[in-house]
Amino acid sequence: MELFSERRSADVVAASFAATPDPRLRDVLTALVRHLHAFVKEVELTEEEWSAAIGFLTRTGQQCDDVRQEFVLLSDVLGVSMLVETINHRTGGASTESTVLGPFHMVESPPRELGDTIALDGKGEPCLITGQVTGPGGEPLPGAQVDVWQANADGFYDVQQPGVQPELNLRGLFTADEDGRFWFRTIVPRYYPIPDDGPVGELLAATGRHPNRPAHVHFIVTAPGHRPVTTHLFVDDSPYLDSDAVFGVKESLVRSFPVVDDARRAAEAGLPNPFRTVHFDVALLRE
Numbered sequence: 641m642e643l644f645s646e647r648r649s650a651d652v653v654a655a656s657f658a659a660t661p662d663p664r665l666r667d668v669l670t671a672l673v674r675h676l677h678a679f680v681k682e683v684e685l686t687e688e689e690w691s692a693a694i695g696f697l698t699r700t701g702q703q704c705d706d707v708r709q710e711f712v713l714l715s716d717v718l719g720v721s722m723l724v725e726t727i728n729h730r731t732g733g734a735s736t737e738s739t740v741l742g743p744f745h746m747v748e749s750p751p752r753e754l755g756d757t758i759a760l761d762g763k764g765e766p767c768l769i770t771g772q773v774t775g776p777g778g779e780p781l782p783g784a785q786v787d788v789w790q791a792n793a794d795g796f797y798d799v800q801q802p803g804v805q806p807e808l809n810l811r812g813l814f815t816a817d818e819d820g821r822f823w824f825r826t827i828v829p830r831y832y833p834i835p836d837d838g839p840v841g842e843l844l845a846a847t848g849r850h851p852n853r854p855a856h857v858h859f860i861v862t863a864p865g866h867r868p869v870t871t872h873l874f875v876d877d878s879p880y881l882d883s884d885a886v887f888g889v890k891e892s893l894v895r896s897f898p899v900v901d902d903a904r905r906a907a908e909a910g911l912p913n914p915f916r917t918v919h920f921d922v923a924l925l926r927e
């Protein structure tokens with residue numbers, strides 16, 4: 641075995657994995673070592689910096705428990721979660737783009753009827769969301785499942801405010817009609833900060849970054865024979881659209897939520913007048 645040297649360090653360590661039985665594991669570890677060594681050489685990492693990095697990663701692990709995953713958060717703010725998501729769900733422009741699942745789909749959305757409201761406490765700006773689920777060629781997908789969840793008008797999910805928000809507030813599982821259409825009542829969500837009281841928050845503060853995500857409604861849309869899409873619908877007048885702390889925004893997912901001031905339409909929708917509305921079509925690729 642070749643002995644370790646500064647010049648050949650990556651090759652020497654990569655060679656130690658040559659006998660890894662799983663070829664994918666061997667490839668991943670070899671690439672990891674090459675990039676890691678190139679990084680250490682590029683910045684000429686000091687021993688103090690190495691020690692600070694070990695301390696940071698240690699605290700990141702110690703911050704994790706059943707409801708808090710600080711490593712996922714670290715991956716999010718470094719853009720790695722979005723990169724993995726994007727690489728694994730390339731659409732080629734033929735379907736709705738995906739974005740991160742996020743940590744708040746921790747409870748199953750309750751099945752609801754088309755037109756129902758998911759805003760169980762009625763607090764916030766009333767909003768009608770409509771859309772159609774289609775295949776890549778625009779063909780309607782009858783009976784598609786549309787799972788939605790969102791933050792309230794103060795920027796909190798129900799699971800963050802037990803006793804303040806009703807259980808399963810702002811969550812719903814809808815079944816599209818025979819034309820693939822869906823519609824439901826809700827309120828306009830607000831932007832919110834990711835948890836910033838741990839090591840990831842320290843990183844954001846040290847680099848002058850804010851912890852906020854722009855206002856959005858989460859969607860998971862599924863239909864038999866088609867690839868599911870996990871995505872967001874972004875509110876176009878929200879702050880932070882151009883600086884999402886987790887890089888989740890894609891231009892194609894931003895929609896305006898215009899105000900409708902029309903007593904007849906409000907009565908039809910079962911909402912007070914005026915209200916806001918948005919239309920969000922979702923196209924799925926075939927399996």
Ligand SMILES: [Fe+2]
Pocket residue numbers: 742744791856858
């Ligand atoms: Fe979210």
